[in-house]
Amino acid sequence: MKVLAGLVLLALSVVLSTACGGGSPRAAPTATPEPPIVGPILVYTKTVAYPERQVTEAVVASYDVGGRRQIRQRSGQIGSPILNQATGEVLSLGRVKDRSEVHAINVSTGADRIVYSSERSLEYSMALSPDGATLALSEAESQDQDSHTYVNLVDVVDGVARTVATFQSQYSDEFRGRPAPRVWRDDGKGFLVSGDTSSGA
DSSP, X not given: OHHHHHHHHHHHHHHHHHHXXXXXXXXXXXXXXXXXXXXXXXXXXXXXXXXXXXXXXXXXXXXXXXXXXXXXXXXXXXXXXXXXXXTTEEEEEEEETTEEEEEEEETTTOOEEEEEEESSEEOSOOEEOTTSSEEEEEEESSSSTTSOEEEEEEETTTOOEEEEEEEOOTBOSSOBXXXXXXXXXXXXXXXXEEEEOSOOO
16 A cells, blocks of 8 residues: 555656756747848838827838848937948947947848947037048037037047048038038048038037
């Protein structure tokens, strides 16, 4: 009788152990790896609407044309995004509270880093050098028409900036509007700056 009771208890303990997840350990679920990027890559901005909040938001997205899928997107960005083929990152401009920031988003990994940050107002237009090492941008002291605007060159790796030109007013005789870098020369020895009378970030 004692032997039978022992067998019953043993069987019951096995059943309870199995029901509670005992026994051999189960393999942890593995994340499905992303498919490889086929290319070419298209970067663009789009507006996403949230009807429940009655707001819209600007989003920078990257799309794998060959793979026919969206790869990455980041909200809160404005202006024209730039694909840096040298680093595989998308450069975009955004406003965070009282600061303007240039972000670099790695297309393959999704890693997001801040390239440049300023308390001044950055203009929407930026230009990337042919070698992908230097970003030309302009920033104004304020939204006032008579405020100074600085044209800077920013190292995309360490974020170090240097001012190469200063403009005193949007409506000065020497230059009309706020300077906005547009495109670099093919040899990387200069870039085109046009007058932009629109407001900054």
